[in-house]
Amino acid sequence: MHEVLAAVLQVRNQQLQVLLWQRAIEPDAGRWALPGGRLGDNEDVQTSVLRQLAEKVDVRDVAHVEQLEVFSAPDRMPHRRTVVTAFLGLVPCVADPALPDDTAWHPVTDALQGSPRTAFDHGLIVRRARDRLRAKLSYTNLGFALAPPEFTVSSLRELYAAALGHRVSATNLQRVLARRGVLVPTGGTAAPGPSGGRPAALYRFAERGMRITDPFAVLRPPEAHHAPEGAVHLADPRPAP
Amino acid sequence: MHEVLAAVLQVRNQQLQVLLWQRAIEPDAGRWALPGGRLGDNEDVQTSVLRQLAEKVDVRDVAHVEQLEVFSAPDRMPHRRTVVTAFLGLVPCVADPALPDDTAWHPVTDALQGSPRTAFDHGLIVRRARDRLRAKLSYTNLGFALAPPEFTVSSLRELYAAALGHRVSATNLQRVLARRGVLVPTGGTAAPGPSGGRPAALYRFAERGMRITDPFAVLRPPEAHHAPEGAVHLADPRPAP
DNA sequence: CCAAAAGTGTTCTGTTTACACCCATGT
DNA sequence: ACATGGGTGTAAACAGAACACTTTTGG
Numbered sequence: 008m009h010e011v012l013a014a015v016l017q018v019r020n021q022q023l024q025v026l027l028w029q030r031a032i033e034p035d036a037g038r039w040a041l042p043g044g045r046l047g048d049n050e051d052v053q054t055s056v057l058r059q060l061a062e063k064v065d066v067r068d069v070a071h072v073e074q075l076e077v078f079s080a081p082d083r084m085p086h087r088r089t090v091v092t093a094f095l096g097l098v099p100c101v102a103d104p105a106l107p108d109d110t111a112w113h114p115v116t117d118a119l120q121g122s123p124r125t126a127f128d129h130g131l132i133v134r135r136a137r138d139r140l141r142a143k144l145s146y147t148n149l150g151f152a153l154a155p156p157e158f159t160v161s162s163l164r165e166l167y168a169a170a171l172g173h174r175v176s177a178t179n180l181q182r183v184l185a186r187r188g189v190l191v192p193t194g195g196t197a198a199p200g201p202s203g204g205r206p207a208a209l210y211r212f213a214e215r216g217m218r219i220t221d222p223f224a225v226l227r228p229p230e231a232h233h234a235p236e237g238a239v240h241l242a243d244p245r246p247a248p
Numbered sequence: 249m250h251e252v253l254a255a256v257l258q259v260r261n262q263q264l265q266v267l268l269w270q271r272a273i274e275p276d277a278g279r280w281a282l283p284g285g286r287l288g289d290n291e292d293v294q295t296s297v298l299r300q301l302a303e304k305v306d307v308r309d310v311a312h313v314e315q316l317e318v319f320s321a322p323d324r325m326p327h328r329r330t331v332v333t334a335f336l337g338l339v340p341c342v343a344d345p346a347l348p349d350d351t352a353w354h355p356v357t358d359a360l361q362g363s364p365r366t367a368f369d370h371g372l373i374v375r376r377a378r379d380r381l382r383a384k385l386s387y388t389n390l391g392f393a394l395a396p397p398e399f400t401v402s403s404l405r406e407l408y409a410a411a412l413g414h415r416v417s418a419t420n421l422q423r424v425l426a427r428r429g430v431l432v433p434t435g436g437t438a439a440p441g442p443s444g445g446r447p448a449a450l451y452r453f454a455e456r457g458m459r460i461t462d463p464f465a466v467l468r469p470p471e472a473h474h475a476p477e478g479a480v481h482l483a484d485p486r487p488a489p
Numbered sequence: 490c491c492a493a494a495a496g497t498g499t500t501c502t503g504t505t506t507a508c509a510c511c512c513a514t515g516t
Numbered sequence: 517a518c519a520t521g522g523g524t525g526t527a528a529a530c531a532g533a534a535c536a537c538t539t540t541t542g543g
Contacts, residue, residue, distance in 0.1 A: 009250060009331055048329060051320040077318055077333045079292040088289060090250055092318045161522075178523080179506060186504085203515035204521030402495075419496075420533065427531085444542030445494030496539070505530085512523070 008089045011056040012043025012129075013072070014136035015064060015096040017112065018153055018169045023140075024112040025133055026063060030126055031109065034085045038126040039113065041133070043091070052092045060096065063110055068102035071095075071152035071217060075135050083128050095136045097152035100166060116172075141171055146221035148189045151212035159197050159207035187220040188213055249330045252297040253284025253370075254313070255377035256305060256337040258353065259394055259410045264381075265353040266374055267304060271367055272350065275326045279367035280354065282374070284332070293333045301337065304351055309343035312336075312393035312458060316376050324369050336377045338393035341407060357413075382412055387462035389430045392453035400438050400448035428461040429454055 015026040027039035042063045046055050052074070057066055075093040083089065098104075106112075113123050115137050119130060143149045144167060153166050164177040184190040191213045196206040256267040268280035283304045287296050293315070298307055316334040324330065339345075354364050356378050360371060384390045385408060394407050405418040425431040436450040 046320070046331070049322050051322065052318055052331070074317055076315055077293055079287070079333070081290050081292065090287070090293070092320075159522085176506080178508090181523080183505075199514055199521075201515080202520055203513090204519090205513040205523075207522055400495085417533075419535090422496080424532070440494070440541050442542080443493055444540090445492090446496075446540035448495060490543100492541105492543085494539100494541080496537100498537075499535085501532100501534080503530105503532090505528105507528080508526085510523100510525075512521105514520085514522100516517100516519085 008087060009046045010043055010089055010091045011046055011052050011059065011094065012041045012091055012132070013056050013060055013094040013096040014041055014075070014133050015060065015069070015098060016115070016136060016140060016170075017098040017102070018100045018166050019112060021165060021169050022114045022116070023137065023170050023172075025115050025118055025136070026106075026110065027113050027118070027123060027125070027129075028063070028107070028110040035126040037124075039118070039123040039129075040126040041093075041129045042110070046092075053094070056092075056094045056096075063104075063106065064096075064098065065102075065104045068098050068104050069096050070099050070215075071097040071149065073139075073217075075132065075139060078128055078132065080128070093132045093135070095139055097140070097149070099155055100153060101155040143217075144170055146219060148184075148187075148212060148214060148218050148220050150184075150189070151215060152217075154212065157193055157195065157209045157211050159209060161207060163210070189220055249328060250287045251284055251330055251332040252287055252293050252300065252335065253282045253332055253373070254297050254301055254335040254337040255282055255316070255374050256301065256310070256339060257356070257377060257381060257411075258339040258343070259341045259407050260353060262406060262410050263355045263357070264378065264411050264413075266356050266359055266377070267347075267351065268354050268359065268364060268366070268370075269304070269348070269351040276367040278365075280359070280364045280370075281367040282334075282370045283351070287333075294335070297333075297335045297337075304345075304347065305337075305339065306343075306345045309339050309345050310337050311340050311456075312338040312390065314380075314458075316373065316380060319369055319373065321369070334373045334376070336380055338381070338390070340396055341394060342396040384458075385411055387460060389428075389453060389455060389459050389461050391425075391430070392456060393458075395453065398434055398436065398450045398452050400450060402448060404451070430461055 017024055026042060028042055030036050030038055030040050042060060043056065044059045046052060050058065053072060057069065057072060060066060060069060073095050075095050077090060077092050079090045081088055115133060117123065118125055118133055125133065140149070150163065150167065153170060154163055160177050160181045164175050164180055167180060168175045181190070189212060190210045193209045193211055195209040197209055199206050258265055267283060269283060270280050271277050283301060284297065285300045287293060291299065294313060298310070298313065301307060301310060314336050316336050318331060318333050320331045322329055356374060358364065359366055359374055366374070381390070391404065391408065394411060395404055401418050401422045405416050405421055408421060409416045422431070430453060431451045432454045434450045434452055437447040438450055440447050
């Protein structure tokens with residue numbers, strides 16, 4: 008039996024959250040599980056997981072999907088041998104899709120500490136998804152999948168801080184992403200808050216698809232210092248990290 | 249039907265080579281395929297691929313194995329729907345396991361250009377394996393899986409050059425790996441060649457398991473400059489970023 | 490003494506962080 | 517004016533590439 012499932016992550020309310028649904032039947036009734044289901048006969052795993060997510064989240068809201076890892080321990084589900092291909096899915100913070108009654112967003116840190124008890128090995132999968140996102144935020148343009156179409160640097164800073172779990176300097180975030188050609192100013196500005204302050208410039212991500220922006224520092228080909236952005240494949244679709 | 253297979257890579261004769269076996273029966277008879285087979289009922293995918301490799305390569309020779317990706321296009325094999333979990337396997341250059349008659353090493357560059365025609369989607373899998381190896385050589389200690397227990401810096405330079413596909417400076421390779429604590433001098437020296445030259449110092453890798461040695465440069469937590477080696481999870485077992 | 494190979498010292502450059510300072514707006 | 521945020525300038529720290537130079541061997 009082959010299944011697919013996804014850890015769908017979104018930054019909401021300054022926290023990185025994951026989409027879970029509460030199981031109604033045994034095994035693991037009452038526990039919270041990642042959305043997914045059986046692989047169909049005429050679809051590959053990525054098509055399948057997007058189809059299944061359409062039942063929980065509007066597929067158009069999912070800005071990025073990538074394979075995480077196969078989980079296949081013979082006893083990972085008690086009733087039946089099930090091999091699952093796990094995916095990472097990312098939803099921009101502005102999307103707020105309607106959800107079924109048994110489905111809700113939960114802070115990732117809570118889920119990892121057992122606050123909503125997770126089913127089977129889904130806690131481990133959530134951890135892998137979070138770690139992958141954190142790594143890729145550092146060396147790809149993956150932020151585009153968390154951010155709205157237009158944003159200020161300070162709002163982007165909050166997204167990165169929530170996903171990474173530590174403070175991020177707006178000054179340096181702007182410079183790094185700008186020099187890499189990831190961020191493009193739209194020319195517009197955001198109105199200041201009620202307490203005043205200079206209006207913030209609006210930016211957008213230069214590309215929609217994932218791209219590696221920070222070619223690994225060492226062991227480059229000689230005399231390739233000014234080479235065009237390296238297109239190193241790492242984990243998958245593009246991939247990973 | 250779930251299968252596992254592995255792109256087993258080794259540097260032999262200054263070239264990165266991959267282990268392939270020639271199919272005797274249809275479909276794709278005569279073409280060269282990656283070793284693997286059916287997932288058993290009581291094993292996970294990694295256990296399974298190591299078991300299957302034992303038929304082709306002595307398992308003790310495989311120094312590192314990690315999950316690459318699931319390939320699941322419905323038509324990837326013509327006769328039967330098959331989902332496969334692909335692995336990357338690495339064998340130290342000193343190992344020379346006995347092989348069955350239908351099995352042989354082939355240069356990766358040749359296989360990617362169709363010199364030995366590859367079966368199904370195995371050419372793509374070989375490319376993904378090579379790309380993963382190249383990326384990880386730059387930011388992990390993965391060289392340990394290609395190198396012998398003891399080696400000189402110039403022989404290590406040749407391994408890296410073969411795997412990366414470009415020249416590598418022995419001077420800088422030594423410095424980078426030494427500063428990261430990856431390389432440890434054994435105290436011994438290698439005898440010079442017939443044409444003389446200063447005897448080379450012998451080194452070994454400090455650790456057997458894979459470790460990330462080059463935490464991604466940007467978006468680190470503030471004031472973490474001298475932090476201990478980052479333990480960022482990227483792709484898999486560790487894996488992967 | 491010379492050639493060959495290994496190893497070290499030094500400089501240069503690019504990247505990132507840290508921090509000071511200037512800018513634009515509301516009250 | 518002044519407080520509040522936004523944005524820029526600049527210096528310091530670090531890592532890697534390139535290259536010259538020294539060391540140690542065999543002929």
